[in-house]
Amino acid sequence: MHHTAILFLEFGAIVLALGILGALALRVGISPIPLYLIAGLAFGTGGVLPLATSDDFVGVGAELGVVLLLLTLGLEYNADELVTSLTGNIRAGIVDLVLNAAPGAICALLLGWGPVAAVAMAGVTYATSSGITAKVLSDLGWIGNRETPTVLSLLVFEDLTMAVYLPILTTILAGLSLASGAVAVGVALLTVSAVLVVALKFGRFIESFVSSPNNEVLLLKVVGLALLVAGLAQQLNVSAAVGAFLVGIALSGELAEDAQALLAPLRDLFAAVFFVFFGLQTDPAKILPVAGLAALLAVVSMVTKLLTGAYAARRAGIGKAGQARAGIALIPRGEFNIVIAGLAVGAGAHPDLGALAAAYVLILAAFGPLAAKLVQPLITSIAKRS
Amino acid sequence: MEVEQTALPGIGLRHDFTTRKGQRVGVVSHRTGRRDLVIYDADDPDAVCHVVKLNDEEADALAELLGAPRIVQRLNQLHEQVEGLVSVQMPVPDGSPYAGRPMGDARVRTRTSASIVAVVRSGRVFASPGPDFVFAAGDVVVVVGSEDTTAEVAGILADG
Numbered sequence: 128m129h130h131t132a133i134l135f136l137e138f139g140a141i142v143l144a145l146g147i148l149g150a151l152a153l154r155v156g157i158s159p160i161p162l163y164l165i166a167g168l169a170f171g172t173g174g175v176l177p178l179a180t181s182d183d184f185v186g187v188g189a190e191l192g193v194v195l196l197l198l199t200l201g202l203e204y205n206a207d208e209l210v211t212s213l214t215g216n217i218r219a220g221i222v223d224l225v226l227n228a229a230p231g232a233i234c235a236l237l238l239g240w241g242p243v244a245a246v247a248m249a250g251v252t253y254a255t256s257s258g259i260t261a262k263v264l265s266d267l268g269w270i271g272n273r274e275t276p277t278v279l280s281l282l283v284f285e286d287l288t289m290a291v292y293l294p295i296l297t298t299i300l301a302g303l304s305l306a307s308g309a310v311a312v313g314v315a316l317l318t319v320s321a322v323l324v325v326a327l328k329f330g331r332f333i334e335s336f337v338s339s340p341n342n343e344v345l346l347l348k349v350v351g352l353a354l355l356v357a358g359l360a361q362q363l364n365v366s367a368a369v370g371a372f373l374v375g376i377a378l379s380g381e382l383a384e385d386a387q388a389l390l391a392p393l394r395d396l397f398a399a400v401f402f403v404f405f406g407l408q409t410d411p412a413k414i415l416p417v418a419g420l421a422a423l424l425a426v427v428s429m430v431t432k433l434l435t436g437a438y439a440a441r442r443a444g445i446g447k448a449g450q451a452r453a454g455i456a457l458i459p460r461g462e463f464n465i466v467i468a469g470l471a472v473g474a475g476a477h478p479d480l481g482a483l484a485a486a487y488v489l490i491l492a493a494f495g496p497l498a499a500k501l502v503q504p505l506i507t508s509i510a511k512r513s
Numbered sequence: 514m515e516v517e518q519t520a521l522p523g524i525g526l527r528h529d530f531t532t533r534k535g536q537r538v539g540v541v542s543h544r545t546g547r548r549d550l551v552i553y554d555a556d557d558p559d560a561v562c563h564v565v566k567l568n569d570e571e572a573d574a575l576a577e578l579l580g581a582p583r584i585v586q587r588l589n590q591l592h593e594q595v596e597g598l599v600s601v602q603m604p605v606p607d608g609s610p611y612a613g614r615p616m617g618d619a620r621v622r623t624r625t626s627a628s629i630v631a632v633v634r635s636g637r638v639f640a641s642p643g644p645d646f647v648f649a650a651g652d653v654v655v656v657v658g659s660e661d662t663t664a665e666v667a668g669i670l671a672d673g
Contacts, residue, residue, distance in 0.1 A: 203523040211520065261523070270524060271541045271551030271561040279522045384544060449559030507557065 137178045138185065141170060145399045156266075156500070158259045160461045161493040163399050164485055167406015168414070178407075185404050192401030193466055194371040195394040198353045200257065200286060201375015202383045202390075209287055209376065210327070219277070219439035220284035223457075226431040228253040234424055240477045243299055247471035250292055251484045252428045256461030257282045259492060263456055263499045274440045274449035278456045281439055289463060290319055290369050296467065297366040300474035318363050319373070322356075326377035333377045342389055349378070349386045350393075368466060398462065405465050405485065408472060413482035421486035429491070429498075432457040448506045455502055459495025464488050529553075548572035600630070601663040603670060605652040610673035617644030625665040627658025 144166055145159075152159035170178050213220075231252030235245040260282060264270050294315030301311070326333075337352060339345045353374045360370025378386060436454030445453065468484030471477075519527045521541070529539025529551070537553035546569050554562040567575060605612055611619050621629055632639045632646065633653040639646065648654075656666045 208520065208522040257523075268561055268564045270521070271527060271529075271539055271549060271553075271564060273553075273559040276519050276521055276527070279524065283522045445559050446557065448557045452560070507554075507560070 134184055141166070141178070141185070141400070141403055142396070145403065149399075156496075158262070158459070158461065158492050158496055159399075160256075160259070160402055161489045163402035164406045164465075164489055164492075167403035168409060168411040168485070169406075170403065171407035171409065171411070182407065185400060185407065188397055189401040189404035189469075190367070192394070192397030192399070192404075193368050193469070194353060194357045195350075195390060196398045196401070196462055196466070197368045197372040198349075198375045199387055199390050199394050201372040202378060202387045203257075204283060204286070204376055205330075205379035205383070209283060213284065213287060216277075216280045216284055216439070219281060219435070219442060220288070222438055223281055223285065223435045224253060224288060226435050227428060230424060230427045230431060234420070235477075235480075238479075240480070243302075244471065244477040244480055246296055246299055247467060247476050247480065248484075250289075250296060250467040251460075251464045251487065252424065254285050254289060254460065254463040254467070255282060255432065255457045256459045256463060256492065256495075257286065259459035259461045259495060260456055263459065263496050266496075267499060267503060269452065269456065272449065272452065274436075274443070274445045274453040275456075277439045277443045277445065278436065278453050281435070281457065286372070290323075290372055291316065293366045293369045293467075293470075294319055294360075297470060297474075300471060300476060302474070314363060318360065319369065322370075322373040323376070326373060330377045330379060334380070334382050337378060337386075338382050342385075345382075345385060346389045349374075349390065366470065401469075402462075402465065405469050405481070408469075409481045409485045413479060414486050417479060417483045418486050421483055422490060424483075424487055425490040425494070428460075429458050429494075448509065451506050452499075452503070455495075455499050458491060458498055460488050460491040527551075550575070597659060598657060599660055599663055600655060600657045601667075602633075602653050602655050603663075603667045605648050605650055605654060606671050607650045609648070609650060609670050611648050611670060612650040614648060615644060616642055616646045616648060619648075619669055621656075621666055621669060624669065625658065625662040627656050627662035627666050629654055629666075630657050631655040 145163060148162040148166055149159045152162050228249035229252075231248035231250070232245040234252075235241075235248040240248075260278065264275060264278070269275055295312050298311040298315055333352075337345065337348045339348065353371045356374050357367035357370040360373075361367040375383075433451070433454035436452075436457045437450040440450040440453035464484060465488055468481055468488075471484075472481040514530055516528050516530045519529075521527055525541065525543045527539055527541045529537060531537045536555070537558060539551045539553070541549040541551060543549070548567045548569075548571075550565040550567060551561045552563040554560045616629065621627065630641060631654075632642050632648070633655065634649065634651075654666075654670065656663045658666070
């Protein structure tokens with residue numbers, strides 16, 4: 128068969144399968160992310176239906192997915208919100224960072240994977256999935272709840288931490304010597320701060336450059352700018368994802384809303400491809416041996432997120448039931464954790480890291496929203512009784 | 514009644530307040546223009562028990578239903594009051610004997626039958642101040658009464 132024909136057949140089969148899985152997830156009321164990961168495992172090497180020809184094509188699609196994911200994430204925030212929630216919640220944010228990065232880092236060190244894998248695993252257990260959590264909040268009607276601003280500002284804090292963490296991670300993963308590594312981290316951090324300052328001070332100029340009443344022109348300008356900055360960031364070892372995130376932050380207001388609406392379908396397509404690609408790279412045979420460990424790690428980090436949420440909500444003067452809800456809302460892990468694991472696997476941090484992260488995210492992406500749904504009636508009855 | 518405003522990063526704004534009967538209600542304004550009318554649980558005051566999702570048009574209709582009759586009522590009240598009434602703004606001068614003293618000490622209503630309805634201090638309005646509201650030199654006092662009684666109030670504020 129013609130090469131292009133096989134490519135289309137395979138890619139079409141993947142995307143169609145994702146559509147069917149998405150419909151299934153919708154019916155059951157869970158996040159589709161775990162199903163996409165499973166699909167990737169099934170299509171990859173050692174899976175039920177290995178596909179080989181479209182690997183490169185899917186790989187590029189996955190990279191695009193990460194860039195679009197972070198671009199739209201950045202579009203959700205404006206620079207003012209980032210600064211306010213940074214100054215208002217720094218204490219809860221640090222508790223979040225320490226409590227939730229620790230399980231991953233400690234786990235990697237105990238396994239003897241070395242400090243580089245420990246830094247990567249810290250990121251895998253730290254970041255809550257803002258995508259899944261936002262969906263949980265809106266599905267369960269928790270957006271108006273009084274603990275929700277606390278949850279949202281923790282998410283913003285995490286995203287900002289990511290903007291600093293990802294460049295550090297990519298530099299460490301590049302395996303430079305200590306001295307040149309330190310220089311590279313310095314360059315990376317300088318770049319991030321420079322872009323943040325530009326976004327804060329001169330966001331309006333970028334907006335007036337990008338802005339257009341025509342949807343097509345707006346879409347092309349936003350995607351073009353994001354890819355350009357992503358490429359530049361990658362060249363400077365800052366990671367493409369962070370570059371795109373910063374472009375998203377620089378744009379705000381109506382322009383950001385329009386761009387978000389235009390990008391949503393593109394992002395959904397390529398983000399799904401990204402999850403599949405991560406699954407493709409992971410050998411399903413490796414998952415079983417680490418499944419128990421992943422479950423243990425998931426339980427530990429569920430507890431640490433609960434503690435984080437309860438602590439932050441209590442500081443905001445929220446009652447017991449609201450504290451519990453804040454903790455539960457923070458449990459889901461998803462896109463970011465896979466992005467981090469993807470970077471680590473790509474750089475060859477440790478052969479088992481991908482499988483462990485995949486199993487871990489599978490558990491928490493599926494269980495987080497379910498926990499929120501199942502636990503809410505329990506909380507309500509307890510709150511009503513006391 | 515105090516309306517609390519809270520930013521919801523990535524979503525929009527929330528305004529909420531407690532009614533006199535203890536029911537907490539609020540409005541979540543999404544950036545997309547969607548408005549949620551939220552009613553809080555009496556047993557768990559942090560949790561929303563009812564959400565009414567409204568689009569632009571529905572939110573406008575609700576606002577009109579709640580707000581329009583109230584505006585008409587206020588206009589009617591104004592009409593009744595307008596004849597023979599004046600509202601005058603006057604400063605509390607630097608040497609005023611009442612600067613730094615509670616408003617009750619001046620006994621404005623008893624002495625002149627005019628009413629102090631508001632005090633403006635550096636751009637902030639204190640509506641219907643009580644007798645223990647303390648004047649400061651430079652305050653602007655809004656007085657409602659007849660031509661004569663409001664002039665008497667100006668005299669009291671200046672000379673005691």
